[in-house]
Amino acid sequence: MNESDDDKLMRDHEYDGIQEYDNNLPRWWVYKFLITIAFAVVYMYWMQFSGSGKNIWDEYMTDRTAYERDEMLRAAKNMRPSEEEFLALAADPLVLSSGELVFKERCASCHGLKGEGIVGPNLTDHYWIHGGSLMEIANVVEKGVPEKGMVPWKGILKPDEIYAVIAYVHELNKKGEVEGKAAEGEFVSGGK
Amino acid sequence: MKIENSSAALETVKFDDWIARAFLWATMIWGLVGMLVGLLIATQLIDWRLNFDLPWLTFGRLRPLHTNAVIFAFAANSFFAACYYSTQRLLKTRMYSDLMSRIHFWGWQLIIVAAAISFPIGWTQGREYAELIWPIDMAVTIIWVIFTVNFLLTLWIRREKHIYVAIWFYIASILAIAMLHVVNNIQLPVSWTLSYSVYAGAQDALVQWWYGHNAVGFLLTTPFLGMMYYFLPKAADRPIFSYRLSIIHFWALVFIYIWAGPHHLYYSALPEWLQSLGMVFSIMLWAPSWGGMLNGLYTLRGAWHKVREEPILKFFVAAVTAYGMSTFEGPLLSIKAVNKISHFTDWTIAHVHVGALGWVGFMTFGMIYYLIPKLWKRPIYSRSLANAHFWIGLIGILLYAVPLWIAGVTQALMWLAMDDQGALVYPDFMETVKSIMPMYYLRAIGGSLFIIGVLIMLYNFLRSIAGVKCSELVDTEIKAAHFSTVKPEDQISELFDKEGKPKASFWKQVHRLIEGWPLVFSAIALMALMVGGLVQIVPMILVQASAPKDIIVRPYTGLELLGRDIYIREGCYNCHSQQVRPILEEAKRYGPASKAYEYMYDHPFQWGSKRTGPDLHRVGGKYPDLWHYRHLEDPRSVSANSLMPPYPWLLTANLDISNLETRLKVLKKLGVPYRDQDIEFAKEDLEKQALEFSGRLNKDGGVKNSEKKEIVALIVYLQRLGKDAQSDSVLKLGESQ
Numbered sequence: 001m002n003e004s005d006d007d008k009l010m011r012d013h014e015y016d017g018i019q020e021y022d023n024n025l026p027r028w029w030v031y032k033f034l035i036t037i038a039f040a041v042v043y044m045y046w047m048q049f050s051g052s053g054k055n056i057w058d059e060y061m062t063d064r065t066a067y068e069r070d071e072m073l074r075a076a077k078n079m080r081p082s083e084e085e086f087l088a089l090a091a092d093p094l095v096l097s098s099g100e101l102v103f104k105e106r107c108a109s110c111h112g113l114k115g116e117g118i119v120g121p122n123l124t125d126h127y128w129i130h131g132g133s134l135m136e137i138a139n140v141v142e143k144g145v146p147e148k149g150m151v152p153w154k155g156i157l158k159p160d161e162i163y164a165v166i167a168y169v170h171e172l173n174k175k176g177e178v179e180g181k182a183a184e185g186e187f188v189s190g191g192k
Numbered sequence: 193m194k195i196e197n198s199s200a201a202l203e204t205v206k207f208d209d210w211i212a213r214a215f216l217w218a219t220m221i222w223g224l225v226g227m228l229v230g231l232l233i234a235t236q237l238i239d240w241r242l243n244f245d246l247p248w249l250t251f252g253r254l255r256p257l258h259t260n261a262v263i264f265a266f267a268a269n270s271f272f273a274a275c276y277y278s279t280q281r282l283l284k285t286r287m288y289s290d291l292m293s294r295i296h297f298w299g300w301q302l303i304i305v306a307a308a309i310s311f312p313i314g315w316t317q318g319r320e321y322a323e324l325i326w327p328i329d330m331a332v333t334i335i336w337v338i339f340t341v342n343f344l345l346t347l348w349i350r351r352e353k354h355i356y357v358a359i360w361f362y363i364a365s366i367l368a369i370a371m372l373h374v375v376n377n378i379q380l381p382v383s384w385t386l387s388y389s390v391y392a393g394a395q396d397a398l399v400q401w402w403y404g405h406n407a408v409g410f411l412l413t414t415p416f417l418g419m420m421y422y423f424l425p426k427a428a429d430r431p432i433f434s435y436r437l438s439i440i441h442f443w444a445l446v447f448i449y450i451w452a453g454p455h456h457l458y459y460s461a462l463p464e465w466l467q468s469l470g471m472v473f474s475i476m477l478w479a480p481s482w483g484g485m486l487n488g489l490y491t492l493r494g495a496w497h498k499v500r501e502e503p504i505l506k507f508f509v510a511a512v513t514a515y516g517m518s519t520f521e522g523p524l525l526s527i528k529a530v531n532k533i534s535h536f537t538d539w540t541i542a543h544v545h546v547g548a549l550g551w552v553g554f555m556t557f558g559m560i561y562y563l564i565p566k567l568w569k570r571p572i573y574s575r576s577l578a579n580a581h582f583w584i585g586l587i588g589i590l591l592y593a594v595p596l597w598i599a600g601v602t603q604a605l606m607w608l609a610m611d612d613q614g615a616l617v618y619p620d621f622m623e624t625v626k627s628i629m630p631m632y633y634l635r636a637i638g639g640s641l642f643i644i645g646v647l648i649m650l651y652n653f654l655r656s657i658a659g660v661k662c663s664e665l666v667d668t669e670i671k672a673a674h675f676s677t678v679k680p681e682d683q684i685s686e687l688f689d690k691e692g693k694p695k696a697s698f699w700k701q702v703h704r705l706i707e708g709w710p711l712v713f714s715a716i717a718l719m720a721l722m723v724g725g726l727v728q729i730v731p732m733i734l735v736q737a738s739a740p741k742d743i744i745v746r747p748y749t750g751l752e753l754l755g756r757d758i759y760i761r762e763g764c765y766n767c768h769s770q771q772v773r774p775i776l777e778e779a780k781r782y783g784p785a786s787k788a789y790e791y792m793y794d795h796p797f798q799w800g801s802k803r804t805g806p807d808l809h810r811v812g813g814k815y816p817d818l819w820h821y822r823h824l825e826d827p828r829s830v831s832a833n834s835l836m837p838p839y840p841w842l843l844t845a846n847l848d849i850s851n852l853e854t855r856l857k858v859l860k861k862l863g864v865p866y867r868d869q870d871i872e873f874a875k876e877d878l879e880k881q882a883l884e885f886s887g888r889l890n891k892d893g894g895v896k897n898s899e900k901k902e903i904v905a906l907i908v909y910l911q912r913l914g915k916d917a918q919s920d921s922v923l924k925l926g927e928s929q
Contacts, residue, residue, distance in 0.1 A: 010435055016284075060776065
């Protein structure tokens, strides 16, 4: 490699006054290039041919299976309160104020700040589309009515938040009707 | 190998300097326009009112104008200026045809004007950086062919036997762009302003990002490397550091670049082998890219004192450094695990702007300052203003990129945050937007500084050339002789010693030989460019996506299709993706991960690349119709703090159904299984569906007489998104709940 002595100008390389050296390639640059090529070969073999490479979809399914197993465990632990337990929650001002917070943040965009109804139905009257009992309300909040736009909140809100907001909606309804969206659904006496 | 022939007669050669001046003017004017539009859309993200409730000023229509302007108007014109200026000098000849040069110039400027008019109107293909409608695409093809022919014929009549590395990069750029543009824009027209891509869904995504990635490569990288190889040694008056480094990094770059497109489609419905291939080639691209940076920076060895004094060299050094940074960041972002974080966020925006502002911008500015005295025969009016431009621009770039890096990582981590109860920590998308707003302010300040720098340059330029008379602008003249031609077989025999064995320096001499045969060189470059595309795209075209047996993917109804075309017209894809990645946290947020078959009738695909708003692939049925109606009329009425512009005109404009049958017929030709009666009764079906829908809207929210309005079509389309896969058992998430 004598011809590549540092900073020796190349014979007959002259373009509009620009000349060229022919210095050796920087070593570290060559190694870097070779390492990335080696990585490429190994990675493609690992992913496509070795049978050990886990692809994105498989990893997703693994994550999901684990998640669903955890969900089942959590569901068993976080059993929905019974009607009596709910009524007890509804009597606790602390629970109600956290329920109000969740309501204003999540529910008010469709049901209005006072529950008077905007896109979603009025929650302060005595008419209920999916049943007005406490447990029926709980059902709608948790599982939603996706075809009408009611979000299934279970999984988005934490269990505490969901139970608090259910208790809050129940109390809201007891406070009496607010003028808002016209009544929809069936009359349920007592608003329960 | 003796190639100089001293006995050949010296001739006077006049360079066409007009064409270089013309393209420089265009670079400066369009550059400023493109950047100002960029600033406007950056501020629209801060305050939605800056969309002005006008269709032609909304973000979705202006963002393509910004990207296309800076790529095809600013950067391309800058490339053309550099190419015409340096090619003539490097080849010691005038361009082959002045007429072709002029047609190229005026044709290109007309194309830009056409683009600037058509995007705000809403004429678009809805494919990123390929938004131009088909008649303009045809014009681009014609003009590009004229440019190519003129360039190749100039190579043919050259007076310099060997072509210099700058020319290699020009050749690769010109051929690559021709190939990418033509293959990506194969489409069937419906009307003068509407067409459907022949590719569908995942296939369209692959072709489009093969194009999109390499448009960056061969319009923003290789032309500017060519520019660097000419202007940097000229400005520094230093020889190029290493010829062999030029050879190796050139060919490596040209061959490897093309394969990296799929890194825009990680965690998507694209087959995994393609994603992996995209990743390894992106990583292998690191060294070849840095080869250019090294050759640039090492060329300045012994000339660093000049950098302190000379604003031109400052621009070049900063540009090459920015190039090095973004070509390190590129491979980094191409690692799947990093991309999981960066994709759909502002990190990508930061990345491209380090390249666009730093590399493309600063190379161009350095070149402009270099060329003012050469082309207008006047010294630069003020060196200190040029220095001021440099520092203000540099601070601008930092203030642009750093906040968006922070914004991108912050938002991504918020999107993916899940607590130990399996709940998203930030289930509300708006929360993640609010948290990055301060960064959007900083970015706008950074962008403004960059533009102030450009204004300073324009002032400096105008003061420099003030008083120059047209009669002074004479073409530069040199004396040059033709090189003597040696028979090809004699040139080849030079490679071997007397015994017929290859000489020690065989490969280098082979390369030298090809440098003397530019057309052969071009042919080899074209082949190197084609390999990656062939290996990746051909299998995708042969293997059509197919749905699992028990699932029927329903083609869009006429009304849904018109809604989809409105979605494209308004540029919704600029802020919303339609691709839920197979990532647990993401599926939790948006719904089950998307699969390839769901897109099989999507001409073009609308996966998007940025989530300024949430993903929409599973939005169908998530909200009531009335919610969408109110949301499009005034996004903040149902979603506080939303950044989205209002679309009031959709509520009042009548849906144009005049060419509905043609649209369906064209799609049928492309393989969408419409039956004859679907086409024959298209209008009746559409009216029926619209009437039914608007009836519901009236019942639920008292919205009267909406059946003929555009908004109905758009909502019907949105409500249908992602529904075909409902019965796919593999996709269900959280069924155990």
